[in-house]
Amino acid sequence: xxxxxxxxxxxxxxxxxxxxxxxxxxxxxxxxxxxxxxxxxxxxxxxxxxxxxxxxxxxxxxxxxxxxxxxxxxxxxxxxxxxxxxxxxxxxxxxxxxxxxxxxxxxxxxxxxxxxxxxxxxxxxxxxxxxxxxxxxxxxxxxxxxxxxxxxxxxxxxxxxxxxxxxxxxxxxxxxxxxxxxxxxxxxxxxxxxxxxxxxxxxxxxxxxxxxxxxxxxxxxxxxxxxxxxxxxxxxxxxxxxxxxxxxxx
Amino acid sequence: xxxxxxxxxxxxxxxxxxxxxxxxxxxxxxxxxxxxxxxxxxxxxxxxxxxxxxxxxxxxxxxxxxxxxxxxxxxxxxxxxxxxxxxxxxxxxxxxxxxxxxxxxxxxxxxxxxxxxxxxxxxxxxxxxxxxxxxxxxxxxxxxxxxxxxxxxxxxxxxxxxxxxxxxxxxxxxxxxxxxxxxxxxxxxxxxxxxxxxxxxxxxxxxxxxxxxxxxxxxxxxxxxxxxxxxxxxxxxxxxxxxxxxxxxx
DNA sequence: AATATTAAAACATCTGATGTTTTAATATTT
DNA sequence: AAATATTAAAACATCAGATGTTTTAATATT
Numbered sequence: 057x058x059x060x061x062x063x064x065x066x067x068x069x070x071x072x073x074x075x076x077x078x079x080x081x082x083x084x085x086x087x088x089x090x091x092x093x094x095x096x097x098x099x100x101x102x103x104x105x106x107x108x109x110x111x112x113x114x115x116x117x118x119x120x121x122x123x124x125x126x127x128x129x130x131x132x133x134x135x136x137x138x139x140x141x142x143x144x145x146x147x148x149x150x151x152x153x154x155x156x157x158x159x160x161x162x163x164x165x166x167x168x169x170x171x172x173x174x175x176x177x178x179x180x181x182x183x184x185x186x187x188x189x190x191x192x193x194x195x196x197x198x199x200x201x202x203x204x205x206x207x208x209x210x211x212x213x214x215x216x217x218x219x220x221x222x223x224x225x226x227x228x229x230x231x232x233x234x235x236x237x238x239x240x241x242x243x244x245x246x247x248x249x250x251x252x253x254x255x256x257x258x259x260x261x262x263x264x265x266x267x268x269x270x271x272x273x274x275x276x277x278x279x280x281x282x283x284x285x286x287x288x289x290x291x292x293x294x295x296x297x298x299x300x301x302x303x304x305x306x
Numbered sequence: 307x308x309x310x311x312x313x314x315x316x317x318x319x320x321x322x323x324x325x326x327x328x329x330x331x332x333x334x335x336x337x338x339x340x341x342x343x344x345x346x347x348x349x350x351x352x353x354x355x356x357x358x359x360x361x362x363x364x365x366x367x368x369x370x371x372x373x374x375x376x377x378x379x380x381x382x383x384x385x386x387x388x389x390x391x392x393x394x395x396x397x398x399x400x401x402x403x404x405x406x407x408x409x410x411x412x413x414x415x416x417x418x419x420x421x422x423x424x425x426x427x428x429x430x431x432x433x434x435x436x437x438x439x440x441x442x443x444x445x446x447x448x449x450x451x452x453x454x455x456x457x458x459x460x461x462x463x464x465x466x467x468x469x470x471x472x473x474x475x476x477x478x479x480x481x482x483x484x485x486x487x488x489x490x491x492x493x494x495x496x497x498x499x500x501x502x503x504x505x506x507x508x509x510x511x512x513x514x515x516x517x518x519x520x521x522x523x524x525x526x527x528x529x530x531x532x533x534x535x536x537x538x539x540x541x542x543x544x545x546x547x548x549x550x551x552x553x554x555x556x
Numbered sequence: 557a558a559t560a561t562t563a564a565a566a567c568a569t570c571t572g573a574t575g576t577t578t579t580a581a582t583a584t585t586t
Numbered sequence: 587a588a589a590t591a592t593t594a595a596a597a598c599a600t601c602a603g604a605t606g607t608t609t610t611a612a613t614a615t616t
Binding site: 371378 | 563564565566567
């Protein structure tokens, strides 16, 4: 099934062969690879090298290795979390300004809200309402839940019925959490977010695309203002000033 | 510097410790970790386990390991390619419909063109012009270059001066290539793309945001029509029908 | 000063032994 | 017969140590 490993690093060669087999459709989610011992023999490499390849494939989200008698290496569908984490890593080093961030969100969040207003079902509304109720509860207890914030935007994205959009929204939201968690949660800010979410929801309930888009745009822009206020006002960057991230030799 | 490794899989534990150290700013791009031997001793693990962790970190784009006397494990900035490949993997399994794809591109490509029209410099124009000239040359030779297509959209995204937008455009464009390469390049389609790019460029040159947005929207929608025509019209999915991707037991 | 040689640092790979997890199969009990 | 407990084997996890390869800084030579 596989060619003998050659070229530079063996594990990398194996990773590429398996990734290609997946992209070509020869290996599919759920498929189990032969046992370490057998596969190492097939590839003509040692167990150690094969295991290094497995760790890389796991990091990419393409493989899951389980112990036990019915265990082994199973091909996996790459999931949202893996992809989002990769994007978060990238954004961390890119260290975009809050302006860049808001610019992007201003582009797609209103459009998503618009789409959601057209496509929302009664079940979706129930879920969003539950989210708002929970958020209110947290707020009354003096807390702000990042999970609920992510989940609100994520739910709207999912109502738009577009998996690509879901990925982007989730990733951006996730990156935002990384900054928000560094800030002491300001209760007034939290309340503003809650009220904005509520206004968006009301527009969705009325199935009013234009209003939904307008409310969402305002929300995104208000969040930016909040972020700029809390963050290092000099830098306006999410993960510290660019200078701090420059390379240093001790 | 590092705690002794505990919990489930040792390599995963090490990956998390190093990733956290990076996100906390304790490790920065260019930093060199101690040698395999020393670091394994520090962590209290075997060389094999440490190497597995290294392979995972390399897959995530966070580390580069080099051989030789001045070699070692160096922390890296996660680059665009790594992130884009991760997104491509996700999109492969998600297998979005061409409609979803176009829907997303319709949202941001026009806005990007609009931004580019406001921010474009003379140097940018020269680069775009060179891209068009090359595309024309290829076209006259009866060829169509995916690289040039990617590069055109990528360049406009870069003119918008927003790294997040660059990532998204590049990723989507990259995923599109995966499908386009499966299709025999239709010369008429190629020519349409070229002419559309030219119209977008002309709007940018005139620094006319509205026109640029309108031309770009039309281009994206025309590309969809082309894709739908070439692809399996039944499925309208980029990577084969969803049925084909279902799990199978041989 | 330029070039060739060399030696050492650091990773790359392999082998084989031992330990741990998981579960299917079996045995036992109720 | 059904529920429960036991067991054994499959498969991965980890380790230790030997050997090989790459790369380059240091040295020697021209």
